[in-house]
Amino acid sequence: MTTELRVLRPAEWAQWFEQLELAFGGLPENPQRREVWEAITEHERSIGLWDGERCVGTAGAFSFRMCVPGGALVPAAGVTMVSVAATHRRRSLLTSMMRRQLDDVRSWGESVALLTASEPGIYGRYGYGIATQQLRAAIDTARVRLAVPPGTDGVVVRQVAPPEALATIEGLYARLVPTRPGMLERRPEWERLTVIDPPEERDGGSPLQCVLAERDGEAVGYALYTIKPAWDDAGPKGTVAVRDLGALDPAADGALWRFLCGIDLTSTVEVGNRPVDDAWQHMVSDIRRCRPQLRDSLHVRLVDVGAALEARTYQAPVDVVLEVEDDFCPWNAGRWRLTGDAKGAVCVRTDEAADLALTVRELGAAYLGGVSPAALAAAGRVRELRAGALGEAAVAFGSPVAPWLPHGF
Structure with missing residues (x-):
């Protein structure tokens, strides 16, 4: 099988969207809502998989700005309309779209990607962590x-x-x-x-x-x-x-x-x-x-660890070295020193000894302040390498109000 992965052309939108409808059960979208989805689709930020003249895969990315702890609005890619045709499953096509999409998000200078999952077990392997609940x-x-x-x-x-x-x-x-x-x-x-x-x-x-x-x-x-x-x-x-x-x-x-x-x-x-x-x-x-x-509601993926952690503030002073594992986006892997407080933060590469070890998925889960690094450590997903570092990070990463996604996309 040979498939072509390419940016969505405006003239292809109807066929692209019909593939999405088919993947989600085949019921056609309400005409009013379909009209809005077509109007807000950002074609240059959307991709399709084509097997000959047939669309067999879809994915898009809205250009959002999301509130992060501290109140800043951070550019974020809202991953949406992801599907693979039932006839083309188990051929790594979803992985190829996720690979292309995260490379694109990085090239756009957006440090965070977001999504809501129809099946929450899918996206952890691509580095997304569950950051909010409803x-x-x-x-x-x-x-x-x-x-x-x-x-x-x-x-x-x-x-x-x-x-x-x-x-x-x-x-x-x-x-x-x-x-x-x-x-x-x-x-x-x-x-x-x-x-x-x-x-x-x-x-x-x-x-x-x-x-x-x-x-x-x-x-x-x-x-x-x-x-x-x-x-x-x-x-x-x-x-x-x-x-x-x-x-x-x-x-x-x-x-x-x-x-x-x-x-x-x-x-x-x-x-x-x-x-x-x-x-x-x-x-x-x-x-x-x-x-x-x-x-579960919003799943968060840090595309640029340093920029994302600098974009938010921290409710208590923090100075911690993070050993980050990221197999899917290897440019994030390695040690990062995060220093920050309620006024701002700096996150840079370092050769210093690590205080905490975790994957980028855990960073995504903790990013908005709704999931404590201590809770993740209790599940074996964060390792404390310096005594006291976990408690410091757990307090600093928190938020006075729970993070929340008010509507889907």
Whole structure:
């Protein structure tokens, strides 16, 4: 078999995307969403595998900026739309695309690559580590009481048609991005995905609804949600499904959660992707009746170890030599001396004795501050070579707020 791996040509997009659809089960994408995906595809950053005239593999990379600890927005490659045709599996084609893609990311000067995985077991061998988790829950609002923060009564919640609120939502989202590691600055056209609401995907639920939280006439938060009515012999038991929620301060957050948990004829509020430290968990009277669950979310890969570690800050002073193993991107392998604090960092090559030994996968997992090097060491994935170095790194690499990816790509 001879295949050709090349940059995607605009005229080939439809066939390229159809291969992706086929690889994910063969169901065609909703036309509205498909239109947006075509508009935001960066052809020069996308590649396809071709067997003759047939596309048999796909991969792309969005040009994002991601918040890292300290609040800086770092250029990052958002790896997306990865597939290999079922007829061409187990021929190292995925590896060839990952090899080409990471070489490209390095040439673009981007020190970090990101992805969300349909199957989380795939990407560790290419150096990606699971850096964030998402919290899921089903809050039993018939039995759970909510204690909201002071000032909540000063926030008004107003119903707005989602398309009319879109500019306000995007403005609020942009203000939130620098406050939490893992959040992505949205590029033009991305906001359209926020309010796409095909009737065939509602599964008995209502059209998408929106409320804005306002204080003195100024928007300070928003929530997008649907309602799925249900009844039994005891009465109504509808479900509020929260699609997105953002708030600039605790009172705005409290007002939105109080509204969602108090909608008439409902008894459950479902959330599918929230930060693991989301504040509502400390407002509810009974966390067990909220059935919290965790799932992997953002996978992070350091493409340039030195540049990536210099791009973030550290919550405690750190001076540590890292022995990094990276078979897939050998330019990262070797010893790096990281010195830094809350004001900045420097990470350079060194011949000094190593303090910690780990692979680039562990660095990716710890990069946003949500996974402790100490936890990785307990799993045998980080080795302490200097007494005390692990504890120093565990504190320094942490983040005051949990990293979070608010939406997929």
